[in-house]
Amino acid sequence: MNNLFTVYNDDEIEIFKSLSTHQETLTATSKLISLSKRISIFRNIPETILIKILKNIKIIKYKKDEIIIKENKTDDTIHYILLGEVNVLKNSTIITKLQNNTIIGEMAGLLNQKRTASIIVSSNSATIISFKIDFSLNHSSLGYYFSIIYKNLSIELAKKILNQDNQLIKK
Amino acid sequence: MQSPEYEKEIYQFIESYFKEIDYISEFHLKFFINNEIQTIDLNMLLLHKFIFQAFNFLKNNMETQFSRFTQKLYQDVKNLIEYLLKFEKKISLINNIFENEFLNNLIEYKNIKLKIENAHRKLKNTSVLLTSLETQLKFFDAKTKEDRKEYKVLRGRLVDTIHNHALAKEDISKYTIQLNDLKTLLKDIFNEKFIQAKKSYLARFYLMINTKLYYLNKSIWLEANKNIKVISYNEHLGIQQLNLKIYIKNYLKHIDILKSQNYNELSKIENILKELDE
Numbered sequence: 001m002n003n004l005f006t007v008y009n010d011d012e013i014e015i016f017k018s019l020s021t022h023q024e025t026l027t028a029t030s031k032l033i034s035l036s037k038r039i040s041i042f043r044n045i046p047e048t049i050l051i052k053i054l055k056n057i058k059i060i061k062y063k064k065d066e067i068i069i070k071e072n073k074t075d076d077t078i079h080y081i082l083l084g085e086v087n088v089l090k091n092s093t094i095i096t097k098l099q100n101n102t103i104i105g106e107m108a109g110l111l112n113q114k115r116t117a118s119i120i121v122s123s124n125s126a127t128i129i130s131f132k133i134d135f136s137l138n139h140s141s142l143g144y145y146f147s148i149i150y151k152n153l154s155i156e157l158a159k160k161i162l163n164q165d166n167q168l169i170k171k
Numbered sequence: 172m173q174s175p176e177y178e179k180e181i182y183q184f185i186e187s188y189f190k191e192i193d194y195i196s197e198f199h200l201k202f203f204i205n206n207e208i209q210t211i212d213l214n215m216l217l218l219h220k221f222i223f224q225a226f227n228f229l230k231n232n233m234e235t236q237f238s239r240f241t242q243k244l245y246q247d248v249k250n251l252i253e254y255l256l257k258f259e260k261k262i263s264l265i266n267n268i269f270e271n272e273f274l275n276n277l278i279e280y281k282n283i284k285l286k287i288e289n290a291h292r293k294l295k296n297t298s299v300l301l302t303s304l305e306t307q308l309k310f311f312d313a314k315t316k317e318d319r320k321e322y323k324v325l326r327g328r329l330v331d332t333i334h335n336h337a338l339a340k341e342d343i344s345k346y347t348i349q350l351n352d353l354k355t356l357l358k359d360i361f362n363e364k365f366i367q368a369k370k371s372y373l374a375r376f377y378l379m380i381n382t383k384l385y386y387l388n389k390s391i392w393l394e395a396n397k398n399i400k401v402i403s404y405n406e407h408l409g410i411q412q413l414n415l416k417i418y419i420k421n422y423l424k425h426i427d428i429l430k431s432q433n434y435n436e437l438s439k440i441e442n443i444l445k446e447l448d449e
Contacts, residue, residue, distance in 0.1 A: 004195050004254055006247035013206045015240050019389045020209040066397045075411050 018059070028057040032080070032129050039080060039103055041110075041152045049145045057131040062121045068128060069105050069119040077130050078109035079119070084126025089118040097122065109133065110153055177277075177357055181364050184273050189372040192258055195251070196375040203382060214443055215384035216377060218415065219252055222388050225418050229391065233398045241390045248383045255376060262369055269361050274354065283350045290342035297336035304329040388415055416444050 008016070029051070036042040036050055056077070062068060068079055068086060081102045088096045088104075095117065098104060108115050109132065135146060203210050215222075226245055230237060237245075262268065274280045304325060313319045395401045396412045405413055419440065 003246075003250045005198055006243065006250075008202070008243075012240050012243070013208070015390070016206065016208045016386055019386045019393070060393070062397060067399060067402060070402055070406070073406060077411075 018061070028059045028129060028131075029054070031059060031082075032057055032131060035080065035082075035101075035129070038101060040156050041103065041106055041149055043152050044148050045145055049142070053134050053142060053145070054131050055134045057129065060128050060130060062126045062128060064121055064124050066121050067118060068121065068126075069115050069117070071115050071118040073115050074108070074112070075115070076109045076112050076132055078106050078132065079104045080129045080131075082127040082129055084121060084128075085123040086119050086126060087122045089120060090116070106153065106156070110150070178360060178364075180277060181273070181357070181361050184276075185364055185368045188262075188268070188272075189368055192254075192376055193372050195254070196372070196379050199251075199379040199383070200375065203379075208382075210378055210382045211385040212378065213381055213385060214377075214439070215381040215388065216252075217439055217443055218388075218419070219248075219384055221415060221419050221422065222384060222391070223249065225415060226387075226391055229395050229398075229401070233395065233400055235398060237391070237394055241387070241394060244383065244387045244390060248380065248387050251380055251383065255380060259373075262365075265362055265365055268365070269358060270354075273361060274357070277357075280350070280353055283346050283353065287343060287346045287350065290339045290346060294336065294339035294343065297332050297339055300332045301329070301336060304332060419444060 032054065033047050033050055036045070036047065042050060059082070062084070071090065081098060081100055081104065083100055085097055085099050086104070087094045088098060098119075104119055105115070107113065133149065200210070202208070223245075226237070226241075236242070308322070308325055308329060311318075311322050311325065313322045392412070392414045396405070396414075401413055405411065408417075410417060423441075
């Protein structure tokens, strides 16, 4: 009879809460919307539009060495590091480290290409918001905003290329 | 016989019969409410064998263990389902509960039964006595005045015994009718109240266990899909994430649903899978 009354501690109660679909989706959506101004690819996109076009929004807690993105895998999920540090690996070699408030996987997310690198958690844990952009939505007003997202992406890519150029020049 | 007085007895019996399961449901539902954990109204219980099977399959095939939380929740759900299955089996035979547990503890029913038992005893005793008296009288040889006096006494005893024997028969018949009347009167009321109570008490337990199963299922796949072996397996299958839907669909692929004896159950499973989010 005693084994029918399992008691859960505070940490475990938090896990229950994080597993709740409704709560999880609401929390994750509001968290992502509140962060949208910091996320470069969402620049100039109103929150009302973001709510429409973002889907599968989840807050996921990863442990050290867990894989967030696997190289050569095709998927269109975009991730945002809320807390923690990750390693970016290409052919099993660490090429860079990324920390809080960084967006990852946006290229594959927007272009639906294979992942060009793996992302693995290097800190003890990492909290990530993952989401997808629903480009299949067929509404005349959304086309304009999708074009802004692509424009934001090209600016980001240009910045990354410029950054790499600067690093090469320094070397 | 008035039925309202028995309704109180029935109500008290049913309340005490479901007291334990209600206490268990209450304990866990309060936990959800107090901690603002959403309850889930999906028939996850129908999928529990698949969830358990998936848990054990993954546990044996992942190089890392499930978290302490998932293991604890798995054991918790397993214990509660074992309890539920035993309880459901116990309450499936309402007639047995009615006769063996309810009626046999009802004072009036017990009294009538006792009266019938006594009447049977009386019938048996008078029957033995009758045979003995009849034999004695048959072979009685009244020669003296004293003998005739004794014969008369024996005759008198025989008349009394015949009378008592008849009374015992009458009592048996009368009390058996009373017993059956009481049984008939209470049976329908009992069945109706018991089925109502079963539905409402179990509904609370189902809500609780469905909620726990829902979170267990989520926790299992959330952890599994972060595991390198499962990620490789997903790539092999060409899927984004492994989940219960895929696991069960894979299982159903190997069953000829139309030929299966459990066609209805399989249809129900497919309907729940449609409702389950990824």
